[in-house]
Amino acid sequence: MVRALIISADGFEDIELLYPYYRLQExxxxxxxxxxxxxxxxxKVGYKVKASMSFKEAxxxxxxxxxxxxxxxxxxxxxxxxALEIVRRFFKEDKPVAxxxxxxxxxxxxxxxxxxxxxxxxxxKDDVIAAGGIWIDSPAVVDGNLVSARYPPDEPEWMxxxxxxxxxxxxx
Numbered sequence: 220m221v222r223a224l225i226i227s228a229d230g231f232e233d234i235e236l237l238y239p240y241y242r243l244q245e246x247x248x249x250x251x252x253x254x255x256x257x258x259x260x261x262x263k264v265g266y267k268v269k270a271s272m273s274f275k276e277a278x279x280x281x282x283x284x285x286x287x288x289x290x291x292x293x294x295x296x297x298x299x300x301x302a303l304e305i306v307r308r309f310f311k312e313d314k315p316v317a318x319x320x321x322x323x324x325x326x327x328x329x330x331x332x333x334x335x336x337x338x339x340x341x342x343x344k345d346d347v348i349a350a351g352g353i354w355i356d357s358p359a360v361v362d363g364n365l366v367s368a369r370y371p372p373d374e375p376e377w378m379x380x381x382x383x384x385x386x387x388x389x390x391x
Contacts, residue, residue, distance in 0.1 A: 220247075220248075221390055223249065224285050225240060225253070225285075225287075225288065227253075227260060227292045230261075230291030230294075230295065231262045231291070232371070235322075236286075239317060251271055254273065255274060255295065257271065274305065284314065285309045287318040287325050287326070288319060289318075289320020292321075293321045298328075306326060315384055315388065316364055317377065318368075319371075320368070322367075326365075335353065337354065338358075338367045338368060357369075358376040358377065359377045359381075366384055
């Protein structure tokens with residue numbers, strides 16, 4: 220079975236985590252949420268989701284897909300060494316990664332943005348550029364294993380592009 224990992228923390232943008240969570244499940248993918256600690260995490264507007272494992276547990280497992288939602292959570296996720304290790308491994312192994320909004324903050328801290336084309340929330344455009352990324356103002360940007368989007372209204376195009384990548388790579 221294909222396994223997806225969503226890494227997040229308190230303060231996630233609710234729809235940016237829930238949309239890919241359920242969309243990937245619809246495709247028959249086993250979706251796991253990991254956070255700094257196992258247990259409930261709470262989104263910006265109050266939705267709770269259960270992180271069934273910590274980053275420390277997740278780093279020891281193998282996943283096929285990585286999703287990094289936005290909101291305030293990336294500010295917390297980027298401080299966790301195991302989360303950054305997970306991200307670096309996905310890029311080293313050229314496995315599919317989807318990120319949206321402030322999610323690229325985690326990519327920046329993991330040191331995987333240099334030379335990559337991506338988009339994000341406009342407020343972190345300068346951070347992406349300062350980290351060596353090529354920022355594109357587009358609903359969805361695909362660069363190799365990475366599919367990025369700006370904000371919730373981009374989610375349909377983001378997930379269409381990500382699912383197309385999964386099919387192209389014969390993961391689905």
